[in-house]
Amino acid sequence: MGVTMDYRQIEKSEKRHRRITHTLVYILLIFWALVVLFPFYWMLLTSVKSYGSYNAERVPAFWPISPTLQNYADAFTTVPLAGYLLNTLIFTLATTAIMLVVITLAAYAFARLSFRGKNIAFTLLLSLMMIPNELVIITNYATVTNLDMRNTFLGLILPSVTSVFYIYLLKENFELVPDELYRAAKADGTSDFKYLWKVMIPICKPTLVTITILKMIECWNSYVWPRLVTDDPSFYLVSNGIQEIRENGFGRENIPAMMAAVVVISVPLILLFLVFRKKIMEGVSRGGTKG
Structure with missing residues (x-):
C-alpha cells in the first residue's frame, strides 16, 4: 500500500512539473510572438492615422482615435x-x-x-x-x-x-x-x-x-x-x-x-x-x- 502511495505521489509530482514546464514554454512563446508581431501591428496602426493626428502625437497612441483609409488611396494616386x-x-x-x-x-x-x-x-x-x-x-x-x-x-x-x-x-x-x-x-x-x-x-x-x-x-x-x-x-x-x-x-x-x-x-x-x-x-x- 505504501509503494502504491509513493507511485501516486511521484506521478502527481511529474504531472505538476510538466504543467509548470508547459506553462513557462507557452508564456515565452506568447511573449516572443508579441515581440515579432508588434512591428506589423505598428505598421498597420500608423497606416490608418491621418497625417495631422500622427504629427500631433507627443506620446505614440497604441490605438487610432479617428482611423482613416485616405493614406491607402494616396498610395495608389500619388505614386x-x-x-x-x-x-x-x-x-x-x-x-x-x-x-x-x-x-x-x-x-x-x-x-x-x-x-x-x-x-x-x-x-x-x-x-x-x-x-x-x-x-x-x-x-x-x-x-x-x-x-x-x-x-x-x-x-x-x-x-x-x-x-x-x-x-x-x-x-x-x-x-x-x-x-x-x-x-x-x-x-x-x-x-x-x-x-x-x-x-x-x-x-x-x-x-x-x-x-x-x-x-x-x-x-x-x-x-x-x-x-x-x-x-x-x-x-x-x-x-x-x-x-x-x-x-x-x-x-x-x-x-x-x-x-x-x-x-x-x-x-x-x-x-x-x-x-x-x-x-x-x-x-x-x-x-x-x-x-
Whole structure:
C-alpha cells in the first residue's frame, strides 16, 4: 500500500512539473510572438492615422482615435504603386517559373543520371556557394550592361533563374526515391523525362512547393539587383519603389502614407505564407530527412 502511495505521489509530482514546464514554454512563446508581431501591428496602426493626428502625437497612441483609409488611396494616386506591383508580379512569376525548370532538370541529372565527372561537377557547383554574393552581383552587372539589358525585364530576370542551394535541396529529395522505381521504369521503356514528370515530381511535390514559395518571397523582396540595373521608373519593383515613394512621392515626413504603401506591398507575402505555411514546413522537414 505504501509503494502504491509513493507511485501516486511521484506521478502527481511529474504531472505538476510538466504543467509548470508547459506553462513557462507557452508564456515565452506568447511573449516572443508579441515581440515579432508588434512591428506589423505598428505598421498597420500608423497606416490608418491621418497625417495631422500622427504629427500631433507627443506620446505614440497604441490605438487610432479617428482611423482613416485616405493614406491607402494616396498610395495608389500619388505614386504609380499599381505599376510597381505589376512589375514585381511579372518579375516574380517569370523568375520562379524559369528557375523551377532549371533546378529540376539539374537536380534530376545529378541524382539519377550517370555521366563522367558527375561528382566533380557537383562539387564545383556546391563550391559556388562559397563565393560572396557581392562578387556575383558585380559580374552579373558587367554582363548585363555589356549586353545592353539594363532597364529590361530580361536583365532583371536572367541572373536569378538558378540557385545552387535549391539544386542541392531538390537533389537530396530525388535521391530519397528508391532506385528500384527508376530501374523498373527504365525496364518498361520509360524515358527519363517521363519518369521525372510522372514519378519524381509528384513524390517531391512538397519540396517543390516550398522552393516555389521561398523563391517568390525572395523575388518580391529583392532590392539590390533591381536597384542596380533599373533607373527607369517604369521598371521599378516594389522594393526600390518604396525608396522612390519616400524621395519623390509622399515626402520624408508623411510616415502614415508610406506605411500604407508598405502594408499594401506586404499583404501578398503575408497571405502567401499563411496559405502555404504547412507546405513550407513539410517541405523543409522532408529535405532534412535522409534514408
